[in-house]
Each structure stands twice: as structure tokens, then as C-alpha cells.
Amino acid sequence: MSTNVTEQTIIDKVEKRLYVGGEWRDAAGGGTLSVEDPSTGEAICEVADATPEDAMAALDAASEVQKEWAKHPPRKRGEILRRAYEKLVERIDELALLMTLEMGKPIGESKGEILYAADFLRWFSEEAVRIDGRYAVAPNGAGRLLTMKQPVGPCLAITPWNFPMAMGTRKIGPAIAAGCTIIVKPAQLTPLSMLALAQILEESGLPPGVLNVITSSSSGATMSPLISDRRLRKLTFTGSTPVGRKLMEQASGNLLRLSMELGGNAPFLVFDDADLDAAVEGAMLAKMRNIGEACTAANRFHVADSVADEFSEKLVEKMSALKVGRGTEEGVQVGPLIDDDQRGKVSDLVEDALSKGAKALVGAGKMDGRGYFYEPTVLGDVPEDADLRQEEIFGPVAPIFSVSSEEEAIEAANNTEYGLVAYVYTRDLKRALRVCEGLETGMVGLNRGMVSNASAPFGGVKHSGFGREGGAEGIEEYLETKYISVDL
Numbered sequence: 001m002s003t004n005v006t007e008q009t010i011i012d013k014v015e016k017r018l019y020v021g022g023e024w025r026d027a028a029g030g031g032t033l034s035v036e037d038p039s040t041g042e043a044i045c046e047v048a049d050a051t052p053e054d055a056m057a058a059l060d061a062a063s064e065v066q067k068e069w070a071k072h073p074p075r076k077r078g079e080i081l082r083r084a085y086e087k088l089v090e091r092i093d094e095l096a097l098l099m100t101l102e103m104g105k106p107i108g109e110s111k112g113e114i115l116y117a118a119d120f121l122r123w124f125s126e127e128a129v130r131i132d133g134r135y136a137v138a139p140n141g142a143g144r145l146l147t148m149k150q151p152v153g154p155c156l157a158i159t160p161w162n163f164p165m166a167m168g169t170r171k172i173g174p175a176i177a178a179g180c181t182i183i184v185k186p187a188q189l190t191p192l193s194m195l196a197l198a199q200i201l202e203e204s205g206l207p208p209g210v211l212n213v214i215t216s217s218s219s220g221a222t223m224s225p226l227i228s229d230r231r232l233r234k235l236t237f238t239g240s241t242p243v244g245r246k247l248m249e250q251a252s253g254n255l256l257r258l259s260m261e262l263g264g265n266a267p268f269l270v271f272d273d274a275d276l277d278a279a280v281e282g283a284m285l286a287k288m289r290n291i292g293e294a295c296t297a298a299n300r301f302h303v304a305d306s307v308a309d310e311f312s313e314k315l316v317e318k319m320s321a322l323k324v325g326r327g328t329e330e331g332v333q334v335g336p337l338i339d340d341d342q343r344g345k346v347s348d349l350v351e352d353a354l355s356k357g358a359k360a361l362v363g364a365g366k367m368d369g370r371g372y373f374y375e376p377t378v379l380g381d382v383p384e385d386a387d388l389r390q391e392e393i394f395g396p397v398a399p400i401f402s403v404s405s406e407e408e409a410i411e412a413a414n415n416t417e418y419g420l421v422a423y424v425y426t427r428d429l430k431r432a433l434r435v436c437e438g439l440e441t442g443m444v445g446l447n448r449g450m451v452s453n454a455s456a457p458f459g460g461v462k463h464s465g466f467g468r469e470g471g472a473e474g475i476e477e478y479l480e481t482k483y484i485s486v487d488l
Contacts (some may be wrong), residue, residue, distance in 0.1 A: 007328070010094050016047040018054055019198045020442070021061030022208020028053040033217040035192060038104040038336040039326040039371040047191050050216040052225045055183070057260055058212035059133075060183035061263025062154040063176070063231045065209035070151045070179040071241065072207075074128045075178055081125035083204035088118035088165075088197075095165070095196060101188045104335040104372075105163055105290055107327055111253040117166035117197075120456035120470065127475045131178065149479040151179035153233035154255050156226055158219060158247070159405045160239045161187035161338055164294045167238050168194050170203075170454070171223070172211065178478035180234070183212045185223055189338055191215040192312035195344035198355065220328045227251055234478065238295075241418075241463050261459060263392050264420035267413035268298035269435065271406065272306045274425035275447075280314040282449030283398070286423050288322070288376070289450065291335055292396040293342070295464075296421045296443075296451065299393050301400045308402045312380055314318050315398060316362045319376040324367065336372040337395055344373045346395030353379055353386040353399065363396075390416060394455075406431060410438045420460035421451055442468075 011061035015026040016032075031049035036042065048054075096110035105113075126322070133148040157171040167182060175182040194363065197215045216222040226232050227250045234257040237247050241263040253259055268286055270279045286298035303311050327335040336342045341364060350364050363377030374395055382389070382399040403409040411420055421443040424435050436444045440461035445451045452458060457468035467477050 003078075007097065010097050011045050011101065013094070014098065014192050014196050015199055016045060016195070018048045018050055018058075019202075019213040020054065020058045020194070022202070022210065023105060026153055027051060030132075032314075033188060033215070035102055035103055036339070037265060038191070038338050039373075041370055041372070044101055044114065045192070047195070048213045050222055055214050055216075055222050055226050056229075058183045059226050059229060059231060061209040062183055062210055063444035065207065066151075066154055067165055067208065068179045069181055069210050069399060072179065074177075074179075075133065077179065078125040078128035080094050080201070080205050081121045081128070081176055083119040083135065084201050084206075086117045086123065086203060087197055087200045088114055088121065090202075095262065098196060099164060099190075099193050100335070101378065102192045103161065104338060105327055106332045106335050109290060112328070113163055113166050116452065116454070117163075120166070120169040123454040123470070124177040124354050124475060125473070127174070131141055131475065131479065143488055146486055147483070150482055150483050152480055153180060154230055155180050155182045155234040155236060155478065156180055156223065157184045158235075158237045158239065159184065162290055163191040164190035164193035164204060165309055166231060168197055169237050170458070170474070171199075174469075174475040174478050176206070176210065178475050179322045180478050181210050181212075183214060183226065185214050185216065185219055186251050188215070188217050188219070204425070207443065223399045224250065224465035226418050227229045227256070228253060230254055233257060234245040236261075236467070236477070241465075243475070244465060257477075259469070260465035261457075261467070261469060262420075262463060263418055264295040264297070264370075264460065264464055265299045265390065265416045265418040266296060266421045266423065266441075267390055267416075267439075268301045268423040269304040269413060270301070271409070271424075271428070271431065272304040273427050273431075274307070274315060275427060276307060276311055279311065279425040280318060282423065282425060282445070282447070283315055284318050285449030286445065288396060288399050291337060293338060293394050295392075296393070298398070300389065300412075301408050302400055303400055304409075305402045305404050308400065309486050312361060312400050313398075314377065316378050319378050319396075319398070320362050322376045324376070326371070327469040331452065334376055337374055338372065340372055343374050343393060343402040346374055346397060348370040349388040349391060349393055350377060350379070350397055353382055356386050357384045358382040358386060358399070388392070392418070405436065417463040418460070421445065421463035421466035423449060435447065
């Protein structure tokens with residue numbers, strides 16, 4: 001291991017075992033899996049590698065306390081989340097370092113994610129007391145119509161590696177607020193942040209069995225028995241579209257309530273009347289947040305012909321100035337990609353584009369030395385048949401395409417199976433409204449490069465999934481509506 005004393009101390013503070021029924025326990029088979037620092041390629045610790053038996057024990061625990069937890073006063077549920085929010089903010093430095101060690105993003109970005117993650121706990125602590133129904137007179141006057149909201153029941157959440165804390169809190173927060181118990185399966189590559197969150201929720205007074213955390217090297221084999229068990233009532237997943245499809249097929253047997261936040265291929269539209277400096281700043285934020293490893297990352301830059309050269313020059317200047325290195329080092333703005341497989345996928349997409357005629361304006365190569373680093377890259381003259389036009393890049397690569405009209409820009413933006421988010425830069429209000437209405441996405445960043453906000457509904461359309469996380473809509477994903485017909 002290459003960690004220093006401070007880093008090792010932070011790692012040692014995190015529980016490495018499974019969290020089931022309020023107890024920390026080893027995996028049934030005694031197995032472990034390695035957690036790697038992507039900036040060095042070296043293992044930093046081992047965590048428990050769960051078996052299907054462990055997963056079923058977690059479902060047993062969640063099912064056993066579901067009725068009791070559903071009756072728990074909403075105010076008290078909210079207070080638990082509020083205490084957890086405060087603890088995350090208090091411990092931001094150590095939690096950010098832990099995240100950087102397992103995921104690679106720079107410390108500044110990790111701190112940003114901790115605050116974002118904490119915000120979901122604060123938001124849903126407030127939503128817990130706002131679950132309501134309605135009372136109405138029947139149209140014929142002969143009776144009354146009563147509706148109420150009740151928790152869905154035990155939930156399974158499968159979270160990704162790219163935002164290891166925030167993707168957990170935006171599922172755990174509404175589940176707890178709604179009165180649902182939950183089992184969380186964090187990504188194999190980044191389990192430490194979720195284990196740290198479980199410790200914080202335990203310290204905040206969350207009763208045993210309400211939250212259960214299962215770390216495993218084989219998500220499919222470990223989670224399949226849960227998905228086919230009739231006691232489970234909801235599956236929520238953030239990850240790739242192909243995996244999402246498989247999970248939907250498995251969940252169909254029990255008709256599970258589903259929410260799926262899947263892949264993206266976000267277009268970034270820059271029109272000829274845009275503030276180009278603001279557009280470039282927004283592009284850097286939309287493209288380089290999380291090293292480009294985000295489903296919301298801008299993947300395709302469709303820029304008006306008349307400003308394409310100037311925009312490209314300004315973007316190249318910004319990308320060229322980025323400092324690449326280990327996320328714990330001073331001034332580093334770009335860390336490593338998560339592993340060599342991911343770096344290989346990015347490299348293959350770039351090489352495909354170059355082989356078909358694209359030009360590397362800056363970057364376009366793997367970096368020598370330890371870790372999984374890839375150069376911040378801008379590509380120009382990208383041809384229509386380049387694979388990266390349709391495939392999610394998930395890395396620090398910005399391909400630029402010229403467009404000649406508003407209609408062409410909208411058509412190009414919508415020419416994808418995905419529909420998570422789009423970004424639009426224009427100073428014309430009428431055009432802004434026309435374009436935003438014409439885009440086939442669940443979210444739009446209008447003259448801004450970031451859309452994520454705990455108080456807003458996050459989610460997509462088409463192959464980017466369905467359901468919403470955050471906002472007033474977020475808690476609805478964990479509630480069922482019951483109608484009662486009253487005879488007077």
C-alpha cells in the first residue's frame with residue numbers, strides 16, 4: 001500500500017464488514033474484496049465480499065422491521081436524517097479524503113460531493129413531515145373519497161462507483177423519510193463511502209434493520225435472490241442502460257416498483273448569440289465535473305458554425321491549463337479514471353474518431369506512469385460516423401461538431417437513444433424556450449453547466465430511465481397511494 005499515515009488513519013476508521021440488522025458482521029463465506037486507489041493501481045484495503053446468504057439476511061432484517069418503521073413518527077424520521085446531514089458536514093474533510101482515495105477525484109470535487117450528498121438528507125428530513133393525502137366529496141354527493149400515502153415497503157438500492165456517497169443519499173434519504181426499510185449494494189470499486197455513511201446513520205439513531213449495506217464482488221449473483229423474493233417491493237438503480245435492462249427483466253417477475261437512472265449522452269448546444277466566455281466556463285463544468293465520469297457529463301458539443309472556431313480555441317486553452325495528478329495533491333484539477341478498463345474504453349472511442357478523420361486539438365492519449373490517467377482532450381472535425389457520437393464517453397474528452405441552424409442543433413441533440421440532460425447557451429429568450437421544449441431530455445441546463453440539485457427532480461427519458469430523485473417528486477417514488485371509498 002502507498003498511503004501515508006493520515007490516509008491510512010482515515011481508511012482504518014471505516015468499518016469493512018457488512019451492515020445487517022444493525023450489526024457489523026463478516027461475510028458468510030469469510031471472503032473479502034480489494035479496494036484500489038486508481039491513482040496508483042494499488043490496493044488500499046479489503047472489505048467483506050457478501051454471498052447470496054448475506055443478502056437474504058439483509059432482506060430478513062429489513063422485512064422484520066418494516067411495519068414498525070412505517071409507524072415511526074415522521075418528525076422523528078426527519079430528525080434522524082437531519083442529524084446525519086450535520087455529521088456529514090462536520091466530517092467533510094475526512095469523508096472527502098476517503099472518497100478521493102477510493103474513487104480518484106480531486107479533494108475539492110470530493111468535498112463538493114459530500115455537501116451535495118448531505119443536502120439530500122437535509123431535503124428529505126424536511127419532506128418526511130409533508131407526506132399527505134386528500135379528502136373530497138364524491139361527485140354524486142353520496143360518499144367521500146379519501147386518499148392516503150403509505151410506504152412502498154422494503155427496497156433494494158444498487159448504486160454506482162462515480163458518486164459513491166451522493167448516489168446513496170438520494171435513495172436512502174427518501175426511503176427513510178417515507179418509512180421504507182432499505183438494502184444498499186454499493187459498487188465494488190467504491191464501497192468505503194457507503195460504509196462510512198452507514199456508520200454515520202447508525203450514530204444518528206437509525207434503528208437496526210432500517211438500513212442494511214451489502215458489499216459484494218458479484219452484484220448479479222448476490223442480488224438476484226432478493227429481486228425474486230416477494231418481500232422486496234422496490235428496486236432503485238443508478239448505472240448503465242444495459243445493466244438496467246437486465247434488472248428490469250429480473251424485477252418483472254414480482255412486478256417490483258422501479259426507478260432507473262441510466263446512461264446519458266448529453267448534448268451541449270452553443271448558438272451564435274451565446275456569451276462564449278460563459279459557454280466555455282459552463283462547458284468545463286459540464287464536461288470535467290468528476291473527470292467526465294458522470295451520466296450528466298456533456299458528451300457532444302454542437303456549436304454554431306460562426307462561433308465554432310472561437311469556442312474551440314477557448315475550450316482548448318482551458319483544457320490545456322488543467323493540472324492532472326493524484327487527487328490528494330495540491331492544485332490538482334483532474335484525477336485518474338476509475339480503472340484500466342474505463343480508461344481503455346475512453347481511449348478506444350478517441351482512436352476510433354481519429355481514425356475516421358477527427359483532429360486532436362489537445363490531448364488524446366493515455367498518460368505514462370502509475371494510475372489510470374488520461375489527458376484532457378478536445379477533438380475537432382469529428383465525423384458523423386464516429387462511435388463517440390452515440391456512445392457515452394465517461395472521460396475527459398470533448399468532441400466538437402458544427403451546426404448551421406437551430407433546427408439542425410435540436411435534431412443533432414435528439415439523435416441518440418438517451419435523454420437524461422442537455423445544456424443550452426443562448427441570450428435569445430424565445431430561442432431558449434423553443435429549444436428547451438424541443439429537446440428530448442428529462443433535464444436542461446439553460447446557460448449553466450450544472451443541473452444537479454437536491455431540491456429538484458433528477459431523471460431522464462428514453463433509454464436514460466424513468467423515475468425522479470430529489471425534489472418534491474423524489475419521495476413519491478417510495479410511496480403508494482391508497483384510495484378509500486367512504487359511505488355516508
